[in-house]
Amino acid sequence: MKLFQPRTCAKFLQVFLARNAHSGSHRPIPLPPRLSTLESVQETASAREWISQFRALDIPKAAVQLSFSRSSGPGGQNVNKVNTKATLRCPIDEDWIPLWAKPELKRSPYYVSSSQAIQIVSTVHRSQSQNIDECLSKLHALLIEASSSAIKNEPSEAQKKRVEDLMRAASAKRRAEKSHRSSIKTGRKRPPD
Incomplete structure:
Protein backbone atom coordinates (compact mmCIF):
# COMPACT_ATOMS: atom_id res chain seq x y z
CA MET A 1 0.00 0.00 0.00
CA LYS A 2 1.46 3.35 -1.03
CA LEU A 3 0.96 6.30 1.31
CA PHE A 4 0.61 9.83 0.00
CA GLN A 5 3.22 12.29 1.04
CA PRO A 6 2.03 15.70 2.34
CA ARG A 7 3.24 17.54 -0.75
CA THR A 8 1.44 15.09 -3.03
CA CYS A 9 -1.82 15.55 -1.08
CA ALA A 10 -1.47 19.33 -1.16
CA LYS A 11 -0.85 19.27 -4.91
CA PHE A 12 -3.87 16.99 -5.40
CA LEU A 13 -6.02 19.39 -3.35
CA GLN A 14 -4.89 22.36 -5.43
CA VAL A 15 -5.68 20.55 -8.70
CA PHE A 16 -9.05 19.39 -7.35
CA LEU A 17 -10.02 22.87 -6.17
CA ALA A 18 -8.88 24.38 -9.46
CA ARG A 19 -11.12 22.07 -11.48
CA ASN A 20 -14.15 22.80 -9.32
CA ALA A 21 -13.81 26.57 -9.04
CA HIS A 22 -16.84 28.85 -9.47
CA SER A 23 -17.39 32.08 -11.38
CA GLY A 24 -14.84 31.40 -14.09
CA SER A 25 -11.78 31.42 -11.82
CA HIS A 26 -9.84 28.22 -12.43
CA ARG A 27 -6.83 29.07 -10.31
CA PRO A 28 -6.43 26.99 -7.14
CA ILE A 29 -6.53 28.44 -3.66
CA PRO A 30 -2.92 28.90 -2.59
CA LEU A 31 -2.02 26.92 0.49
CA PRO A 32 -0.91 29.25 3.29
CA PRO A 33 2.44 28.86 5.02
CA ARG A 34 2.21 26.61 8.08
CA LEU A 35 2.68 29.39 10.65
CA SER A 36 0.72 29.44 13.90
CA THR A 37 1.97 32.92 14.84
CA LEU A 38 3.63 35.74 12.94
CA GLU A 39 6.66 36.75 14.97
CA SER A 40 9.51 37.32 12.54
CA VAL A 41 9.75 39.62 9.54
CA GLN A 42 10.06 36.62 7.19
CA GLU A 43 6.90 35.02 8.58
CA THR A 44 5.01 38.28 8.18
CA ALA A 45 6.29 38.67 4.61
CA SER A 46 5.19 35.15 3.65
CA ALA A 47 1.76 35.78 5.24
CA ARG A 48 1.39 39.03 3.28
CA GLU A 49 2.32 37.23 0.06
CA TRP A 50 -0.33 34.56 0.71
CA ILE A 51 -2.97 37.22 1.46
CA SER A 52 -2.21 39.06 -1.79
CA GLN A 53 -2.55 35.80 -3.76
CA PHE A 54 -5.74 34.83 -1.93
CA ARG A 55 -7.28 38.29 -2.40
CA ALA A 56 -7.12 37.88 -6.20
CA LEU A 57 -8.96 34.52 -6.18
CA ASP A 58 -12.50 33.31 -5.58
CA ILE A 59 -13.29 30.46 -3.21
CA PRO A 60 -14.63 27.48 -5.20
CA LYS A 61 -17.92 25.83 -4.26
CA ALA A 62 -16.17 22.48 -3.82
CA ALA A 63 -14.05 23.86 -0.97
CA VAL A 64 -17.11 24.42 1.27
CA GLN A 65 -20.31 22.61 2.24
CA LEU A 66 -23.48 24.18 0.84
CA SER A 67 -27.07 23.45 1.79
CA PHE A 68 -30.30 25.02 0.63
CA SER A 69 -33.71 25.64 2.13
CA ARG A 70 -36.76 27.80 1.68
CA SER A 71 -36.38 31.43 2.66
CA SER A 72 -38.73 33.00 5.16
CA GLY A 73 -40.41 36.37 5.08
CA PRO A 74 -42.05 38.37 2.31
CA GLY A 75 -41.54 37.52 -1.33
CA GLY A 76 -44.78 36.08 -2.65
CA GLN A 77 -45.25 32.49 -3.73
CA ASN A 78 -41.60 32.20 -4.84
CA VAL A 79 -40.61 31.99 -1.13
CA ASN A 80 -42.84 28.96 -0.55
CA LYS A 81 -41.81 27.03 -3.66
CA VAL A 82 -38.07 27.48 -4.26
CA ASN A 83 -35.08 26.65 -2.06
CA THR A 84 -33.21 29.93 -2.45
CA LYS A 85 -31.72 30.29 1.04
CA ALA A 86 -28.06 29.27 0.92
CA THR A 87 -26.18 28.07 4.01
CA LEU A 88 -22.41 27.74 3.75
CA ARG A 89 -20.34 25.74 6.24
CA CYS A 90 -16.57 25.68 6.22
CA PRO A 91 -14.60 23.82 8.91
CA ILE A 92 -11.74 25.99 10.15
CA ASP A 93 -9.31 23.06 10.11
CA GLU A 94 -9.19 23.07 6.29
CA ASP A 95 -5.68 23.12 4.78
CA TRP A 96 -6.29 26.36 2.88
CA ILE A 97 -7.26 28.36 5.99
CA PRO A 98 -4.20 29.93 7.65
CA LEU A 99 -3.29 28.76 11.14
CA TRP A 100 -2.56 32.30 12.33
CA ALA A 101 -6.10 33.39 11.38
CA LYS A 102 -7.91 30.69 13.37
CA PRO A 103 -8.02 32.55 16.73
CA GLU A 104 -9.60 35.56 14.99
CA LEU A 105 -12.06 33.30 13.12
CA LYS A 106 -13.11 31.74 16.43
CA ARG A 107 -14.05 35.22 17.70
CA SER A 108 -16.16 35.87 14.60
CA PRO A 109 -19.97 35.93 14.91
CA TYR A 110 -20.07 33.41 12.05
CA TYR A 111 -18.16 30.79 14.08
CA VAL A 112 -20.15 27.81 15.38
CA SER A 113 -18.22 26.21 18.24
CA SER A 114 -20.19 22.94 18.30
CA SER A 115 -19.10 22.06 14.75
CA GLN A 116 -15.90 24.16 14.76
CA ALA A 117 -16.91 25.71 11.46
CA ILE A 118 -17.78 29.01 9.91
CA GLN A 119 -21.46 29.19 8.98
CA ILE A 120 -22.75 31.91 6.68
CA VAL A 121 -26.37 32.24 5.56
CA SER A 122 -27.70 34.37 2.71
CA THR A 123 -31.32 35.12 1.83
CA VAL A 124 -30.65 38.50 0.23
CA HIS A 125 -31.37 37.49 -3.36
CA ARG A 126 -34.25 35.62 -4.97
CA SER A 127 -31.83 33.40 -6.87
CA GLN A 128 -30.03 30.46 -5.28
CA SER A 129 -26.85 31.04 -7.31
CA GLN A 130 -26.69 34.70 -6.24
CA ASN A 131 -27.09 33.66 -2.59
CA ILE A 132 -24.26 31.13 -3.04
CA ASP A 133 -22.03 33.85 -4.49
CA GLU A 134 -22.99 36.14 -1.59
CA CYS A 135 -21.99 33.48 0.98
CA LEU A 136 -18.69 32.79 -0.80
CA SER A 137 -17.82 36.49 -1.02
CA LYS A 138 -18.63 36.94 2.71
CA LEU A 139 -16.35 34.00 3.55
CA HIS A 140 -13.61 35.44 1.33
CA ALA A 141 -13.83 38.84 3.04
CA LEU A 142 -13.89 37.21 6.50
CA LEU A 143 -10.76 35.17 5.76
CA ILE A 144 -8.89 38.21 4.43
CA GLU A 145 -9.86 40.26 7.50
CA ALA A 146 -8.95 37.47 9.96
CA SER A 147 -5.62 36.68 8.32
CA SER A 148 -4.70 40.37 8.00
CA SER A 149 -5.51 41.22 11.63
CA ALA A 150 -2.56 39.17 12.92
CA ILE A 151 -0.06 41.12 10.81
CA LYS A 152 1.71 43.87 12.70
CA ASP A 193 15.76 84.49 60.76
Whole structure:
Protein backbone atom coordinates (compact mmCIF):
# COMPACT_ATOMS: atom_id res chain seq x y z
CA MET A 1 0.00 0.00 0.00
CA LYS A 2 1.46 3.35 -1.03
CA LEU A 3 0.96 6.30 1.31
CA PHE A 4 0.61 9.83 0.00
CA GLN A 5 3.22 12.29 1.04
CA PRO A 6 2.03 15.70 2.34
CA ARG A 7 3.24 17.54 -0.75
CA THR A 8 1.44 15.09 -3.03
CA CYS A 9 -1.82 15.55 -1.08
CA ALA A 10 -1.47 19.33 -1.16
CA LYS A 11 -0.85 19.27 -4.91
CA PHE A 12 -3.87 16.99 -5.40
CA LEU A 13 -6.02 19.39 -3.35
CA GLN A 14 -4.89 22.36 -5.43
CA VAL A 15 -5.68 20.55 -8.70
CA PHE A 16 -9.05 19.39 -7.35
CA LEU A 17 -10.02 22.87 -6.17
CA ALA A 18 -8.88 24.38 -9.46
CA ARG A 19 -11.12 22.07 -11.48
CA ASN A 20 -14.15 22.80 -9.32
CA ALA A 21 -13.81 26.57 -9.04
CA HIS A 22 -16.84 28.85 -9.47
CA SER A 23 -17.39 32.08 -11.38
CA GLY A 24 -14.84 31.40 -14.09
CA SER A 25 -11.78 31.42 -11.82
CA HIS A 26 -9.84 28.22 -12.43
CA ARG A 27 -6.83 29.07 -10.31
CA PRO A 28 -6.43 26.99 -7.14
CA ILE A 29 -6.53 28.44 -3.66
CA PRO A 30 -2.92 28.90 -2.59
CA LEU A 31 -2.02 26.92 0.49
CA PRO A 32 -0.91 29.25 3.29
CA PRO A 33 2.44 28.86 5.02
CA ARG A 34 2.21 26.61 8.08
CA LEU A 35 2.68 29.39 10.65
CA SER A 36 0.72 29.44 13.90
CA THR A 37 1.97 32.92 14.84
CA LEU A 38 3.63 35.74 12.94
CA GLU A 39 6.66 36.75 14.97
CA SER A 40 9.51 37.32 12.54
CA VAL A 41 9.75 39.62 9.54
CA GLN A 42 10.06 36.62 7.19
CA GLU A 43 6.90 35.02 8.58
CA THR A 44 5.01 38.28 8.18
CA ALA A 45 6.29 38.67 4.61
CA SER A 46 5.19 35.15 3.65
CA ALA A 47 1.76 35.78 5.24
CA ARG A 48 1.39 39.03 3.28
CA GLU A 49 2.32 37.23 0.06
CA TRP A 50 -0.33 34.56 0.71
CA ILE A 51 -2.97 37.22 1.46
CA SER A 52 -2.21 39.06 -1.79
CA GLN A 53 -2.55 35.80 -3.76
CA PHE A 54 -5.74 34.83 -1.93
CA ARG A 55 -7.28 38.29 -2.40
CA ALA A 56 -7.12 37.88 -6.20
CA LEU A 57 -8.96 34.52 -6.18
CA ASP A 58 -12.50 33.31 -5.58
CA ILE A 59 -13.29 30.46 -3.21
CA PRO A 60 -14.63 27.48 -5.20
CA LYS A 61 -17.92 25.83 -4.26
CA ALA A 62 -16.17 22.48 -3.82
CA ALA A 63 -14.05 23.86 -0.97
CA VAL A 64 -17.11 24.42 1.27
CA GLN A 65 -20.31 22.61 2.24
CA LEU A 66 -23.48 24.18 0.84
CA SER A 67 -27.07 23.45 1.79
CA PHE A 68 -30.30 25.02 0.63
CA SER A 69 -33.71 25.64 2.13
CA ARG A 70 -36.76 27.80 1.68
CA SER A 71 -36.38 31.43 2.66
CA SER A 72 -38.73 33.00 5.16
CA GLY A 73 -40.41 36.37 5.08
CA PRO A 74 -42.05 38.37 2.31
CA GLY A 75 -41.54 37.52 -1.33
CA GLY A 76 -44.78 36.08 -2.65
CA GLN A 77 -45.25 32.49 -3.73
CA ASN A 78 -41.60 32.20 -4.84
CA VAL A 79 -40.61 31.99 -1.13
CA ASN A 80 -42.84 28.96 -0.55
CA LYS A 81 -41.81 27.03 -3.66
CA VAL A 82 -38.07 27.48 -4.26
CA ASN A 83 -35.08 26.65 -2.06
CA THR A 84 -33.21 29.93 -2.45
CA LYS A 85 -31.72 30.29 1.04
CA ALA A 86 -28.06 29.27 0.92
CA THR A 87 -26.18 28.07 4.01
CA LEU A 88 -22.41 27.74 3.75
CA ARG A 89 -20.34 25.74 6.24
CA CYS A 90 -16.57 25.68 6.22
CA PRO A 91 -14.60 23.82 8.91
CA ILE A 92 -11.74 25.99 10.15
CA ASP A 93 -9.31 23.06 10.11
CA GLU A 94 -9.19 23.07 6.29
CA ASP A 95 -5.68 23.12 4.78
CA TRP A 96 -6.29 26.36 2.88
CA ILE A 97 -7.26 28.36 5.99
CA PRO A 98 -4.20 29.93 7.65
CA LEU A 99 -3.29 28.76 11.14
CA TRP A 100 -2.56 32.30 12.33
CA ALA A 101 -6.10 33.39 11.38
CA LYS A 102 -7.91 30.69 13.37
CA PRO A 103 -8.02 32.55 16.73
CA GLU A 104 -9.60 35.56 14.99
CA LEU A 105 -12.06 33.30 13.12
CA LYS A 106 -13.11 31.74 16.43
CA ARG A 107 -14.05 35.22 17.70
CA SER A 108 -16.16 35.87 14.60
CA PRO A 109 -19.97 35.93 14.91
CA TYR A 110 -20.07 33.41 12.05
CA TYR A 111 -18.16 30.79 14.08
CA VAL A 112 -20.15 27.81 15.38
CA SER A 113 -18.22 26.21 18.24
CA SER A 114 -20.19 22.94 18.30
CA SER A 115 -19.10 22.06 14.75
CA GLN A 116 -15.90 24.16 14.76
CA ALA A 117 -16.91 25.71 11.46
CA ILE A 118 -17.78 29.01 9.91
CA GLN A 119 -21.46 29.19 8.98
CA ILE A 120 -22.75 31.91 6.68
CA VAL A 121 -26.37 32.24 5.56
CA SER A 122 -27.70 34.37 2.71
CA THR A 123 -31.32 35.12 1.83
CA VAL A 124 -30.65 38.50 0.23
CA HIS A 125 -31.37 37.49 -3.36
CA ARG A 126 -34.25 35.62 -4.97
CA SER A 127 -31.83 33.40 -6.87
CA GLN A 128 -30.03 30.46 -5.28
CA SER A 129 -26.85 31.04 -7.31
CA GLN A 130 -26.69 34.70 -6.24
CA ASN A 131 -27.09 33.66 -2.59
CA ILE A 132 -24.26 31.13 -3.04
CA ASP A 133 -22.03 33.85 -4.49
CA GLU A 134 -22.99 36.14 -1.59
CA CYS A 135 -21.99 33.48 0.98
CA LEU A 136 -18.69 32.79 -0.80
CA SER A 137 -17.82 36.49 -1.02
CA LYS A 138 -18.63 36.94 2.71
CA LEU A 139 -16.35 34.00 3.55
CA HIS A 140 -13.61 35.44 1.33
CA ALA A 141 -13.83 38.84 3.04
CA LEU A 142 -13.89 37.21 6.50
CA LEU A 143 -10.76 35.17 5.76
CA ILE A 144 -8.89 38.21 4.43
CA GLU A 145 -9.86 40.26 7.50
CA ALA A 146 -8.95 37.47 9.96
CA SER A 147 -5.62 36.68 8.32
CA SER A 148 -4.70 40.37 8.00
CA SER A 149 -5.51 41.22 11.63
CA ALA A 150 -2.56 39.17 12.92
CA ILE A 151 -0.06 41.12 10.81
CA LYS A 152 1.71 43.87 12.70
CA ASN A 153 2.96 46.72 10.55
CA GLU A 154 6.48 47.90 11.34
CA PRO A 155 6.89 51.67 11.54
CA SER A 156 9.15 53.32 9.00
CA GLU A 157 12.40 55.05 9.96
CA ALA A 158 10.76 58.46 9.49
CA GLN A 159 7.96 57.47 11.88
CA LYS A 160 10.45 56.18 14.45
CA LYS A 161 12.45 59.42 14.25
CA ARG A 162 9.29 61.52 14.61
CA VAL A 163 8.24 59.58 17.73
CA GLU A 164 11.71 60.02 19.25
CA ASP A 165 11.60 63.77 18.54
CA LEU A 166 8.13 64.06 20.10
CA MET A 167 9.26 62.14 23.20
CA ARG A 168 12.35 64.35 23.52
CA ALA A 169 10.24 67.53 23.18
CA ALA A 170 7.70 66.27 25.75
CA SER A 171 10.49 65.47 28.20
CA ALA A 172 12.08 68.92 27.75
CA LYS A 173 8.69 70.60 28.25
CA ARG A 174 8.05 68.59 31.43
CA ARG A 175 11.48 69.51 32.82
CA ALA A 176 10.92 73.22 32.02
CA GLU A 177 7.53 73.16 33.79
CA LYS A 178 9.04 71.44 36.83
CA SER A 179 11.87 73.97 37.11
CA HIS A 180 9.37 76.83 36.72
CA ARG A 181 7.18 75.43 39.52
CA SER A 182 10.26 74.90 41.65
CA SER A 183 11.33 78.53 41.21
CA ILE A 184 7.82 79.73 42.16
CA LYS A 185 7.88 77.59 45.34
CA THR A 186 11.37 78.81 46.19
CA GLY A 187 10.19 82.42 45.93
CA ARG A 188 7.44 81.74 48.48
CA LYS A 189 9.84 80.62 51.20
CA ARG A 190 10.65 83.06 53.98
CA PRO A 191 14.21 83.97 54.50
CA PRO A 192 15.70 82.32 57.60
CA ASP A 193 15.76 84.49 60.76
